[in-house]
Amino acid sequence: MSRYKRRLFKDNAMQVVATVLAVIALALLAWILVTLFAKGAHSLSINTFTQPMDAQGALSGLANAVVGSLIMVALATAIAAPIGVMAGTYLSEIGGNSKLAQSVRFINDVLLSAPSILIGLFVYNIAVKPFGGFSGIAGVIALGIVILPVAVRATEDMLRLVPGSLREAAFALGAPQFKVITDVMWRAASAGIMTGVLLALARAAGETAPLIFSAFGAQAWTFNLTKPMASLPLAIYQYAQEPAQDKVDLAWTGALIITLGVLLLNIASRAVIAGTGRK
Amino acid sequence: MTLETTVDGPDGGASPTGTGRSLTSSRGAMADTAFRFALYAAGILVLVVIGAMMVQLFIGGLPAVMAFGFDFFTSTDWDPAPDHEHYGAGIMLYGTLVTSVLALVFSVPASLGIAFFLTEVAPIPSRKPIGIAVQLLAAVPSIIYGMWGFFIVAPIMKDYIQPLLIDGLSWLPVVGELFAGPAKGTGVFTTSLILALMVLPFMTSMYVEVLESVPGVIKEASYGIGSTTWEVFTTVSVPYGRTAIIGATMLGLGRALGETMTVAFVIGNAARISTSLFASGATISSQLANNFNESRVGSLLQASLLELGFTLFVISFLVLALARYLVRSRLQG
Numbered sequence: 001m002s003r004y005k006r007r008l009f010k011d012n013a014m015q016v017v018a019t020v021l022a023v024i025a026l027a028l029l030a031w032i033l034v035t036l037f038a039k040g041a042h043s044l045s046i047n048t049f050t051q052p053m054d055a056q057g058a059l060s061g062l063a064n065a066v067v068g069s070l071i072m073v074a075l076a077t078a079i080a081a082p083i084g085v086m087a088g089t090y091l092s093e094i095g096g097n098s099k100l101a102q103s104v105r106f107i108n109d110v111l112l113s114a115p116s117i118l119i120g121l122f123v124y125n126i127a128v129k130p131f132g133g134f135s136g137i138a139g140v141i142a143l144g145i146v147i148l149p150v151a152v153r154a155t156e157d158m159l160r161l162v163p164g165s166l167r168e169a170a171f172a173l174g175a176p177q178f179k180v181i182t183d184v185m186w187r188a189a190s191a192g193i194m195t196g197v198l199l200a201l202a203r204a205a206g207e208t209a210p211l212i213f214s215a216f217g218a219q220a221w222t223f224n225l226t227k228p229m230a231s232l233p234l235a236i237y238q239y240a241q242e243p244a245q246d247k248v249d250l251a252w253t254g255a256l257i258i259t260l261g262v263l264l265l266n267i268a269s270r271a272v273i274a275g276t277g278r279k
Numbered sequence: 280m281t282l283e284t285t286v287d288g289p290d291g292g293a294s295p296t297g298t299g300r301s302l303t304s305s306r307g308a309m310a311d312t313a314f315r316f317a318l319y320a321a322g323i324l325v326l327v328v329i330g331a332m333m334v335q336l337f338i339g340g341l342p343a344v345m346a347f348g349f350d351f352f353t354s355t356d357w358d359p360a361p362d363h364e365h366y367g368a369g370i371m372l373y374g375t376l377v378t379s380v381l382a383l384v385f386s387v388p389a390s391l392g393i394a395f396f397l398t399e400v401a402p403i404p405s406r407k408p409i410g411i412a413v414q415l416l417a418a419v420p421s422i423i424y425g426m427w428g429f430f431i432v433a434p435i436m437k438d439y440i441q442p443l444l445i446d447g448l449s450w451l452p453v454v455g456e457l458f459a460g461p462a463k464g465t466g467v468f469t470t471s472l473i474l475a476l477m478v479l480p481f482m483t484s485m486y487v488e489v490l491e492s493v494p495g496v497i498k499e500a501s502y503g504i505g506s507t508t509w510e511v512f513t514t515v516s517v518p519y520g521r522t523a524i525i526g527a528t529m530l531g532l533g534r535a536l537g538e539t540m541t542v543a544f545v546i547g548n549a550a551r552i553s554t555s556l557f558a559s560g561a562t563i564s565s566q567l568a569n570n571f572n573e574s575r576v577g578s579l580l581q582a583s584l585l586e587l588g589f590t591l592f593v594i595s596f597l598v599l600a601l602a603r604y605l606v607r608s609r610l611q612g
Binding site for chain 1: 308310311313314315317318319320321322323324325326328329331332335336339389392393395396397399400401409411412413414415416418419420421422423424425426427429430431476479480483507508509510512530533534536537538539540544564567568571572576584585588591592595596599600603
């Protein structure tokens with residue numbers, strides 16, 4: 001009987017340990033968020049969103065970095081997301097289990113987890129070195145390569161969730177494949193694909209490493225995509241290393257903005273999925 | 280699965296009579312062909328991107344390999360001084376492997392514990408929200424972990440945790456070397472802890488996915504002969520998903536290997552190897568982040584940095600390839 005009690009004790013102990021671990025993980029998330037608010041909220045003002053980084057003294061804000069990030073992330077999404085959706089559609093609707101499709105699927109998975117700093121090096125080689133300088137365009141390409149594999153994966157997964165009978169019904173009506181895909185499959189999977197694209201966008205918005213060697217960052221307003229371009233993560237990276245306390249404070253403010261933005265996008269897109277799943 | 284199983288080329292759909300779709304007008308067939316071609320092209324682009332990446336990094340790093348030969352991968356001498364310029368990847372390779380492996384030492388038990396909690400222990404209605412909250416840890420950008428690690432965690436490590444470990448463990452023979460002082464806060468140990476936290480949500484969700492795929496009957500059979508929840512987990516669920524769990528762990532390793540911003544903030548960026556876990560170090564990614572923009576086009580330094588990048592590419596590729604093989608073979612089989 002003591003052996004039985006020992007087993008029960010072990011079971012209870014491990015359940016407690018597992019619960020404690022989960023609580024610790026959630027507490028760390030809360031700690032990070034609390035830190036961001038505690039350190040970043042007091043420097044948050046209207047100037048943060050209206051003044052560029054090179055404005056004088058206490059006036060300086062992060063507006064040019066926020067706008068630079070928005071421009072590059074928007075362009076990267078506009079270019080890479082459709083390509084990713086097409087490639088994901090290829091995997092689900094045409095490729096099947098062919099050798100080519102299997103390679104694309106495998107390589108896409110590798111790209112999904114590949115070190116993002118290597119994307120930066122690659123883009124430096126193809127879009128910075130040949131044109132003699134850092135540029136917003138290079139930043140857009142780098143972020144596009146971040147977005148592409150996420151969009152491919154999400155699209156394939158979502159299209160596979162669409163019931164096969166729907167596809168077959170459309171074919172049975174004599175619709176050509178592109179009608180079946182655009183009017184039936186994409187429509188049925190649209191919420192899921194949109195969610196995937198939003199998640200990809202959120203991931204790109206927070207990326208720093210691919211931009212260091214491509215967009216490079218800037219202190220002033222920049223709208224010219226052929227010149228180095230400011231971005232919020234780059235501004236945080238730069239200011240967090242400054243000795244001046246007001247710069248570090250501004251880095252925390254930037255960190256707060258970007259984290260809230262990314263987390264809200266994540267929660268919103270999960271809500272979209274949950275909402276459609278229930279119908 | 281589809282009616283298209285007989286068609287395997289971009290031209291297949293163009294034939295109006297070929298696949299029983301004779302109702303298709305010829306304009307529709309043209310559009311169909313063009314559309315399929317676009318889908319193919321998009322799929323192939325994914326291959327082109329990674330192929331071009333590999334080729335670019337390989338060619339970019341070639342001058343370094345020509346100059347130093349195999350010595351590049353083993354030498355621990357990274358010296359940009361103009362008169363005796365010499366570059367070796369040894370320090371960064373060591374830093375990359377040590378921080379990543381140490382991160383797994385912390386995160387594998389923690390992730391398994393949380394996966395156990397989420398699949399067996401937690402009340403069922405609370406599992407989903409808690410799982411999502413853990414997932415949000417993965418959504419926090421890595422630069423935020425870097426700042427948090429540098430400004431918040433490192434001082435705590437320096438003032439409280441590292442002195443405790445140094446006092447408690449550094450007198451031990453051999454093992455004590457790992458915990459030799461001084462306590463600086465930043466360094467390999469703190470970096471590994473934060474890397475562990477960053478890969479934890481990712482690994483937890485994969486573990487949960489694997490554990491949920493264990494057929495209920497097997498678990499019920501084990502419960503039926505009197506196993507406790509923990510015993511079912513360790514003797515049935517984990518062994519059943521073993522291959523995929525190892526694969527998921529390798530995926531976590533792949534992430535840790537290439538993580539850049541956190542490491543650049545926290546590791547201390549010193550190009551040396553130390554036996555102490557509390558010492559500063561450098562990884563391939565942190566070395567790239569800190570030095571690449573100072574290297575001139577065509578210089579030996581830039582070539583060496585690109586070769587570092589190529590090395591990281593090859594290591595990550597192998598780790599991720601093996602991981603995917605293990606994960607897929609189990610989840611599909």
